[in-house]
Amino acid sequence: MGKKGQAAKSVGIEGIELPSKLCDDQNCPFHGSLRVRGLILDGILTKFRATRTGVVEREYLYYNTKYKRYERRKSKIHVHIPACLDVKEGDKVIIGETRPIAKSVSFVVLGKSR
Structure with a gap:
């Protein structure tokens, strides 16, 4: 479980940088479960x-x-955004699939893409 002040753990995917901020979000791949x-x-x-x-x-x-x-086709995917990531509308992001978090949310933002 995510505890305040806990160091960020790796998600096991190359190219994903660990966030510098801490969060107490249980649905965070870096600080939660x-x-x-x-x-x-x-x-x-x-x-x-x-x-x-x-x-x-x-x-x-x-x-x-x-x-x-x-x-060319487009698709929209609903994602969970952990509090420790600094992303805003218009940013290019990397997302990863997880267990269902809500009815339509099964992906989480892992970080900004270069």
């Missing part, structure tokens, strides 16, 4: 208005077999 498993994606944080919850929009290519070409 939340495990990151499954997909690792990146996208742009488009909304950060709810408490510790935001929306990441990611763009990807889909191959359309009928027309034999790629088309």
